[in-house]
Amino acid sequence: MSxxxxxxCSKPLNNGIIINGRxxxxxCEEKIVRCNIETDFYEYYKNCIRKNLTADLLKGEDLVCQDYRY
Ligand SMILES: [Zn+2]
Structure with a gap:
């Protein structure tokens, strides 16, 4: 029931991909696909995952990433 x-972007996930349970x-997936790995967005994306994983490990709390702007 989770x-x-x-x-x-912290929006409810209606469709999309799941990576390691995330x-x-x-x-956002399209943004990632369109970006190449050298871009800021990719860095941002990695940070989001890292923060979310860490938050889960510590508290299970959702961590809200700020809106990303190009
Ligand atoms: Zn999103």
């Missing part, structure tokens, strides 16, 4: 939210919505 409702998934996108770990990047949800990423379609929009």
């Amino acid at each position: 409702k998934r939210n996108c770990i990047i 949800g990423i919505c379609k929009k």
